[in-house]
Amino acid sequence: MSLTGFSSPWWFLLLFVVAAVVAGYVLALRTRRKRTLRFSNLELLERVAPRGRRWTRHVPAALLVVSLLLLTFALAGPTAEQKVPRNRATVMLVIDVSLSMEATDVAPTRLKAAQDAAKQFAEGLTPGVNLGLISFAGTATVLVAPTTERDGVVRAIDNLKLAQSTATGEGIFAALQSIESFSAVVGGADGPPPARILLMTDGKQTVPQDEYAPRGAFTAAGVAKQKEIPVTTISFGTSHGSVEIEGKQIPVEVDDTSMREIARLSGGDFYKAATADELKEVYASLGEQIGYETKNVDASRPWVVLGTIVLIGAAGSSLFLGQRLP
Known part of the structure; x- marks a missing residue:
């Protein structure tokens, strides 16, 4: 001790x-x-x-x-430092489902590898943490509002579908709105529970193209900073990925630079995962950080x-x- x-x-x-x-x-x-x-x-x-x-x-x-x-x-x-489970934290898992996630540079596909790692993360997260799920492509959809029930999150991850475009900013804004709505219901005398957004994407924002636009990713990251909700970004994939669209091979290189900037602007952390195993390791590390906190106990x-x-x-x-x- x-x-x-x-x-x-x-x-x-x-x-x-x-x-x-x-x-x-x-x-x-x-x-x-x-x-x-x-x-x-x-x-x-x-x-x-x-x-x-x-x-x-x-x-x-x-x-x-x-x-x-x-x-x-x-x-x-x-007193001694001891890890104790968080019972009120809110985590929004925001997953990119744009067509680039069909790339096979991460076997069997980026999307399938992401689904497996996300389900493992959801199932292993501390029971007291409220977990929600958002998918985004050209628009963002709240699939599961924050909840301590994991079955619904796992089923929603299994049912993720690909769509066109990448509106990263919309995904962050949707997560912020979902967290605020949930906090308004559960917040008591101690105030709203601490919250964090986990953003996993493999490509550059395309809608809008300017990331500093009113609905852009960098603008959303700045709003998250103001609300004290850090965005932890996971850049997933490799630099040589490609997908076939209308018979043409389109390169879909990951955009590490933007993901680093989103994390910096929001006060979060950046992680790089180029393989399925690396992605699982990132999620495992985040689960440990989010699910537990170190406190001085008697x-x-x-x-x-x-x-x-x-x-x-x-x-x-x-x-x-x-x-x-x-």
């Missing part, structure tokens, strides 16, 4: 009391020894008092001091238990060795 701090460090002032107890014990021993030497026959004392048991008489006192130290440590409220229980055990040991050894309590 790695300690990160103490919630009530002022309890360490009790260490002065422990030090006073130790000093008092040492002083009492010296006073008793002086009285013994003053009124005892030393030759007789050497024969009567066994040498081997002299150190054992200090065991109860030593255990008592150790227990006081451990209990003082516990009272100071040690770590005093082990110290209380140990201090109590040592205190019992002090009492037991005192009764066994000296037939009295310390």
